[in-house]
Amino acid sequence: xxxxxxxxxxxxxxxxxxxxxxxxxxxxxxxxxxxxxxxxxxxxxxxxxxxxxxxxxxxxxxxxxxxxxxxxxxxxxxxxxxxxxxxxxxxxxxxxxxxxxxxxxxxxxxxxxxxxxxxxxxxxxxxxxxxxxxxxxxxxxxxxxxxxxxxxxxxxxxxxxxxxxxxxxxxxxxxxxxxxxxxxxxxxxxxxxxxxxxxxxxxxxxxxxxxxxxxxxxxxxxxxxxxxxxxxxxxxxxxxxxxxxxxxxxxxxxxxxxxxxxxxxxxxxxxxxxxxxxxxxxxxxxxxxxxxxxxxxxxxxxxxxxxxxxxxxxxxxxxxxxxxxxxxxxxxxxxxxxxxxxxxxxxxxxxxxxxxxxxxxxxxxxxxxxxxxxxxxxxxxxxxxxxxxxxxxxxxxxxxxxxxxxxxxxxxxxxxxxxxxxxxxxxxxxxxxxxxxxxxxxxxxxxxxxxxxxxxxxxx
Amino acid sequence: xxxxxxxxxxxxxxxxxxxxxxxxxxxxxxxxxxxxxxxxxxxxxxxxxxxxxxxxxxxxxxxxxxxxxxxxxxxxxxxxxxxxxxxxxxxxxxxxxxxxxxxxxxxxxxxxxxxxxxxxxxxxxxxxxxxxxxxxxxxxxxxxxxxxxxxxxxxxxxxxxxxxxxxxxxxxxxxxxxxxxxxxxxxxxxxxxxxxxxxxxxxxxxxxxxxxxxxxxxxxxxxxxxxxxxxxxxxxxxx
Numbered sequence: 185x186x187x188x189x190x191x192x193x194x195x196x197x198x199x200x201x202x203x204x205x206x207x208x209x210x211x212x213x214x215x216x217x218x219x220x221x222x223x224x225x226x227x228x229x230x231x232x233x234x235x236x237x238x239x240x241x242x243x244x245x246x247x248x249x250x251x252x253x254x255x256x257x258x259x260x261x262x263x264x265x266x267x268x269x270x271x272x273x274x275x276x277x278x279x280x281x282x283x284x285x286x287x288x289x290x291x292x293x294x295x296x297x298x299x300x301x302x303x304x305x306x307x308x309x310x311x312x313x314x315x316x317x318x319x320x321x322x323x324x325x326x327x328x329x330x331x332x333x334x335x336x337x338x339x340x341x342x343x344x345x346x347x348x349x350x351x352x353x354x355x356x357x358x359x360x361x362x363x364x365x366x367x368x369x370x371x372x373x374x375x376x377x378x379x380x381x382x383x384x385x386x387x388x389x390x391x392x393x394x395x396x397x398x399x400x401x402x403x404x405x406x407x408x409x410x411x412x413x414x415x416x417x418x419x420x421x422x423x424x425x426x427x428x429x430x431x432x433x434x435x436x437x438x439x440x441x442x443x444x445x446x447x448x449x450x451x452x453x454x455x456x457x458x459x460x461x462x463x464x465x466x467x468x469x470x471x472x473x474x475x476x477x478x479x480x481x482x483x484x485x486x487x488x489x490x491x492x493x494x495x496x497x498x499x500x501x502x503x504x505x506x507x508x509x510x511x512x513x514x515x516x517x518x519x520x521x522x523x524x525x526x527x528x529x530x531x532x533x534x535x536x537x538x539x540x541x542x543x544x545x546x547x548x549x550x551x552x553x554x555x556x557x558x559x560x561x562x563x564x565x566x567x568x569x570x571x572x573x574x575x576x577x578x579x580x581x582x583x584x585x586x587x588x589x590x591x592x593x594x595x596x597x598x599x600x601x602x603x604x605x606x607x608x609x610x611x612x613x614x615x616x617x618x619x620x621x622x623x624x625x626x627x628x629x630x631x632x633x634x635x636x637x638x639x640x641x642x643x644x
Numbered sequence: 645x646x647x648x649x650x651x652x653x654x655x656x657x658x659x660x661x662x663x664x665x666x667x668x669x670x671x672x673x674x675x676x677x678x679x680x681x682x683x684x685x686x687x688x689x690x691x692x693x694x695x696x697x698x699x700x701x702x703x704x705x706x707x708x709x710x711x712x713x714x715x716x717x718x719x720x721x722x723x724x725x726x727x728x729x730x731x732x733x734x735x736x737x738x739x740x741x742x743x744x745x746x747x748x749x750x751x752x753x754x755x756x757x758x759x760x761x762x763x764x765x766x767x768x769x770x771x772x773x774x775x776x777x778x779x780x781x782x783x784x785x786x787x788x789x790x791x792x793x794x795x796x797x798x799x800x801x802x803x804x805x806x807x808x809x810x811x812x813x814x815x816x817x818x819x820x821x822x823x824x825x826x827x828x829x830x831x832x833x834x835x836x837x838x839x840x841x842x843x844x845x846x847x848x849x850x851x852x853x854x855x856x857x858x859x860x861x862x863x864x865x866x867x868x869x870x871x872x873x874x875x876x877x878x879x880x881x882x883x
Contacts, residue, residue, distance in 0.1 A: 423751070430737050430748050437735030439700065442723030442752035442800060497739075608739050 218407035249459030258432025263350030269479030271323035275465025278319030331457025501606030516586035522568030550615030657705030738782030749799030
């Protein structure tokens, strides 16, 4: 009956059972998500918004991974982009130079499906794509190793001091990447290089690493988004997750309960770094030129904004903030892309409103938050209209001030919801049967606080 | 391992915070099955002594728990050996549910059935906690939080429980309840080392008392004797 003993299985599940629940089901779900995004959502979005969709997925992975360190464990890391860049450069190096050595040609067309750019004549699972996956796994491993190294000082440092150490780490990665050799564009030239020359790898230096095959389509990216989110969720509800949360709440009490805080802090850094490494490797294959500044603090701060805004410790909150902010930075570029899609935005509003109405009819308390979500596409549309009229009337292009709007929105959200949008709560915890209003019991303060919690969703 | 008569022995332990000596050559021992209370003014070194016992601070001198030294141990390994420290200021995990708080108490264990029976034991001691299982621990009142902190500590199934000021900030009636429960826990076979400001109450429940003054042991003996002693009465009981 009790949830505590539910956490400890009555008997050890067999290997087959664990594999089924822990690997087979989530893999199928991830494949489902990838397929839906690629073949269901992608064609509707069109080329431009499809490429935005890929960047959104990468932002979600970054937000969810940083949440393990900053959210669950409460260790303030501002060097997350360092892990991201390590994964990106390693993933890019493996698939670019791999293709150059094997096929003497690193263009995506030959060995995989550049589905972002061309939906019609392409196929999944080309050899080049598997090279990308191999690179992503290697990138994740190397990033995890660096996560271990960065995690070690966190044993003695906390708060601002740890933040400075992690900031330093990101900057070190950035400067080291600047010192790499120029990129090699010819397989033969690469083969002639001596081992000594390869000590400093040819990753493009300050000019950047370009011409990386563009294999990171919606399918692969959202497949990994599903994997990363599932993994983070399993961490959160495991005993490891409870140990991480207890460190965030009170280190001394956590030690007194027998939590080895050293071990768990380092574990948090390693896990977060590995997931950021995967995100980086996919980013490298999504049509971007890699540059050393990808490891810089600008990107780290973007990740922190996702996590803080979404709610420190809330996986769904951080993911949602990443989606909303990544789309918003694109949408604020100008009213045209918004107004072109006005039908889609209206349909989205209508569909979500209907879902909210159904939830209310069946007595599910999740209708309130669903209704709030329905307002989002509508307000984007209104924002687009307002900006168009403003531009027509005054000649000032609001898009030039989009970072001001973005910053203002952040300020407003933090004022209204100081714990982030969701605090520690996951979004699905807002759903469920409507709770009966309890008559006040003694002592009134505690029970009222409990009754207020589900609607407000705020945790002190 | 033969059961030692004393569950805890301190021999000449000292703790330094930088250049400041917080405690100096403190020696006493806790007999198996007793409540020993450590009383003294603010700054006498009570909390530091507890931290020294649970290896949270670097300590010189010998601390022997259950017959073997704690040198080189970490707080988390001592929990596994049956020494649980319930820190000052309750130290509950405010943003986690009462249930999760309790499950962290049993963090070092995976004997499902025994945990469940210990949990029921905690519910018998603190029926309030059972009513509040799904609630965030931060929404509990001060007294309930203290009960949760003690209940959580019990779930590690300690042989020796270190309690640091359990009466801190509680109304007099709740203090009575907490002390009654401390005695009950002791009767169930848990040795207790109790640090208290409320010397009057502490001397009533404890079997033995140790008075600390400016980092050293000023007096020790049976609690009833100390409660009658003039020096203690003047210094701590105020009459």
